[in-house]
Amino acid sequence: MPDSIQTALRAAERRLTESSPSARTDALLLLAHVLGVGRSVLEVEALIHPDRLLDPEALARYEALVARRAGGEPLPYILGRWAFFRHEFEVTPDVLIPRPETEHLVEAGLAWACEQAQDGAGLSVADVGTGSGAIAVSLALALPGAAVYGLDVSPAALAVAGRNAARLGAANLRLAQGDLLDALPPAIVPDLIVANLPYIPSAELESLAVARSEPRLALDGGPDGLALIRRLVAQCVGRAARRFCLLLEIAAGQGDAASQICRAHFPEARVDVINDYAGHDRVVRAVR
Numbered sequence: 574m575p576d577s578i579q580t581a582l583r584a585a586e587r588r589l590t591e592s593s594p595s596a597r598t599d600a601l602l603l604l605a606h607v608l609g610v611g612r613s614v615l616e617v618e619a620l621i622h623p624d625r626l627l628d629p630e631a632l633a634r635y636e637a638l639v640a641r642r643a644g645g646e647p648l649p650y651i652l653g654r655w656a657f658f659r660h661e662f663e664v665t666p667d668v669l670i671p672r673p674e675t676e677h678l679v680e681a682g683l684a685w686a687c688e689q690a691q692d693g694a695g696l697s698v699a700d701v702g703t704g705s706g707a708i709a710v711s712l713a714l715a716l717p718g719a720a721v722y723g724l725d726v727s728p729a730a731l732a733v734a735g736r737n738a739a740r741l742g743a744a745n746l747r748l749a750q751g752d753l754l755d756a757l758p759p760a761i762v763p764d765l766i767v768a769n770l771p772y773i774p775s776a777e778l779e780s781l782a783v784a785r786s787e788p789r790l791a792l793d794g795g796p797d798g799l800a801l802i803r804r805l806v807a808q809c810v811g812r813a814a815r816r817f818c819l820l821l822e823i824a825a826g827q828g829d830a831a832s833q834i835c836r837a838h839f840p841e842a843r844v845d846v847i848n849d850y851a852g853h854d855r856v857v858r859a860v861r
């Protein structure tokens with residue numbers, strides 16, 4: 574017997590309650606995805622026509638997606654899309670799911686770039702560890718005058734970033750594969766370097782649910798979580814422009830250690846820590 578929108582949503586919510594802290598939202602977003610409508614359209618539809626029947630094919634597809642979510646698969650990987658900053662990005666299990674906290678880094682990068690030149694004209698920007706391209710594409714679209722480089726060691730991640738750049742029209746973004754700043758073309762002297770590199774200490778990873786679904790390469794920051802950040806800051810010494818801004822996403826509690834790394838390599842720079850809305854250390858900023 575076919576289900577109505579309301580009964581399908583309620584059944585999904587019940588099924589997801591144990592596995593997801595956002596069961597109702599997940600149920601709504603998955604059904605909106607199956608029906609090809611926005612979440613708000615579905616919410617209105619569920620209020621006005623709760624008894625509207627779902628066709629059996631849509632219901633079967635919905636139940637299959639709900640089963641994946643109940644099995645612990647992250648919602649963004651099931652939907653294949655996730656919102657970040659001002660745009661929606663393709664995401665696959667090859668890339669980290671972009672987090673809202675990372676928007677602080679984008680905002681700080683835009684603020685610095687716009688102080689230097691309107692639309693970032695003439696600036697070179699490097700996003701190290703670009704993943705889905707969420708940061709690089711956001712900066713490229715907001716700074717049409719800048720040349721943006723999205724760098725990653727993972728070819729699979731770069732393929733996703735390339736599709737995002739093409740779909741969102743980031744014509745001023747180039748992607749390159751390699752280890753940290755070694756991937757940047759030798760002639761490029763970056764003015765703005767941003768990086769959300771892996772920063773979780775290796776030993777903590779095993780106990781984290783995130784490590785079971787997102788790429789380890791995107792999470793593992795070595796013994797103290799700062800191994801890649803340390804290497805990148807050292808690389809910046811020989812590569813960054815005379816006036817530059819370096820923005821590094823960090824975990825709560827890493828602010829002092831990451832600031833010390835920046836000060837040791839750039840004693841003349843102004844170094845501070847930007848907190849997220851929860852009041853935690855989120856981004857270390859070094860400006861020279």
Ligand SMILES: C[S@@+](CC[C@H](N)C(=O)[O-])C[C@H]1O[C@@H](n2cnc3c(N)ncnc32)[C@H](O)[C@@H]1O
Nearest residue numbers: 669671702703704725726727752753769771791
């Ligand atoms: C935490 S994810 C960030 C992804 C994306 N920038 C974001 O904020 O959503 C870290 C990224 O760094 C990349 N990465 C790890 N080690 C790297 C290295 N040695 N050189 C360049 N990229 C690296 C990973 O492949 C991954 O895409």
